[in-house]
Amino acid sequence: MGNTSINLLVKMILTAWQSHNNQLKKIIDTYSDEQLQREIAPGKNTGVYLLGHMVAVHDAMLPLLGLGEKLYPEMEEPFIKMPDKSGQTMPSISELKQRLHIITQHLDEKFAGLTAGEWLSRHLSVSPEDFEKEPHRNKLNVIISRTNHLANHIGQLLLLK
Amino acid sequence: MGNTSINLLVKMILTAWQSHNNQLKKIIDTYSDEQLQREIAPGKNTGVYLLGHMVAVHDAMLPLLGLGEKLYPEMEEPFIKMPDKSGQTMPSISELKQRLHIITQHLDEKFAGLTAGEWLSRHLSVSPEDFEKEPHRNKLNVIISRTNHLANHIGQLLLLK
Numbered sequence: 081m082g083n084t085s086i087n088l089l090v091k092m093i094l095t096a097w098q099s100h101n102n103q104l105k106k107i108i109d110t111y112s113d114e115q116l117q118r119e120i121a122p123g124k125n126t127g128v129y130l131l132g133h134m135v136a137v138h139d140a141m142l143p144l145l146g147l148g149e150k151l152y153p154e155m156e157e158p159f160i161k162m163p164d165k166s167g168q169t170m171p172s173i174s175e176l177k178q179r180l181h182i183i184t185q186h187l188d189e190k191f192a193g194l195t196a197g198e199w200l201s202r203h204l205s206v207s208p209e210d211f212e213k214e215p216h217r218n219k220l221n222v223i224i225s226r227t228n229h230l231a232n233h234i235g236q237l238l239l240l241k
Numbered sequence: 242m243g244n245t246s247i248n249l250l251v252k253m254i255l256t257a258w259q260s261h262n263n264q265l266k267k268i269i270d271t272y273s274d275e276q277l278q279r280e281i282a283p284g285k286n287t288g289v290y291l292l293g294h295m296v297a298v299h300d301a302m303l304p305l306l307g308l309g310e311k312l313y314p315e316m317e318e319p320f321i322k323m324p325d326k327s328g329q330t331m332p333s334i335s336e337l338k339q340r341l342h343i344i345t346q347h348l349d350e351k352f353a354g355l356t357a358g359e360w361l362s363r364h365l366s367v368s369p370e371d372f373e374k375e376p377h378r379n380k381l382n383v384i385i386s387r388t389n390h391l392a393n394h395i396g397q398l399l400l401l402k
Contacts, residue, residue, distance in 0.1 A: 232393065
């Protein structure tokens with residue numbers, strides 16, 4: 081036990097994140113534009129909305145983890161704040177696919193530079209005072225939570241098959 | 242860094258597992274039998290199949306983690322090996338709900354007794370020789386992977402709303 085175990089645990093959590101992103105990319109790439117425009121179930125979100133939602137949620141991890149500004153701040157409104165079919169202007173499907181690729185790769189590069197100690201430091205929506213009492217509100221927990229969020233939407237996107 | 246950090250990381254992973262189980266229970270409890278009998282999307286799995294699938298997958302964690310025999314071994318065939326609508330005999334919905342409750346609580350009690358060192362020991366589908374080379378194939382990684390699997394199906398079950 082000790083630093084070797086901590087590094088192993090950090091790696092396990094990051095590996096789960098990456099493998100879900102690989103799965104997302106694979107699913108998105110196999111679907112035609114026509115498939116992505118369909119609803120995952122009658123009256124529910126379309127594939128294209130979920131694709132944009134994933135880009136916007138990934139993007140919001142940058143400031144939350146103290147890793148810089150968002151690449152696509154204009155995506156928060158149509159893909160996080162607003163539901164699907166809100167009449168908002170959306171980028172094209174090919175543009176959304178490219179943004180997913182770019183933000184995923186950008187996060188990977190940023191993540192590769194963090195030490196275990198940095199992963200266990202606070203994320204930026206918790207104050208230093210609160211973090212002292214609640215040390216689980218760290219950057220690594222954001223990865224756990226976002227991986228589960230991703231898995232949740234992958235389960236839905238799989239229904240477009 | 243050290244044992245405090247390791248215990249914190251273990252706790253973060255177990256908390257994510259538990260919160261997803263709480264969410265699953267909440268969703269299942271709000272649905273009527275009629276809702277659970279519906280397909281999550283046209284031609285896809287029914288809610289009741291996914292409910293049974295979660296019980297069977299949870300149950301299989303017991304031997305995999307070295308925590309005892311399965312409580313419901315007869316559920317592997319209809320809910321893991323076979324797809325939905327395979328014509329297999331299924332327990333009633335109220336029986337499935339009760340089994341979900343029992344297996345989830347049983348796992349929680351077993352998990353509470355494990356130390357961080359035990360969580361980092363091998364799960365039982367990896368040999369001691371392979372584990373030496375691949376220390377990420379430990380019991381805690383099973384929890385990470387099963388939490389993501391659970392999140393994936395929660396995303397689908399939410400469509401029955």
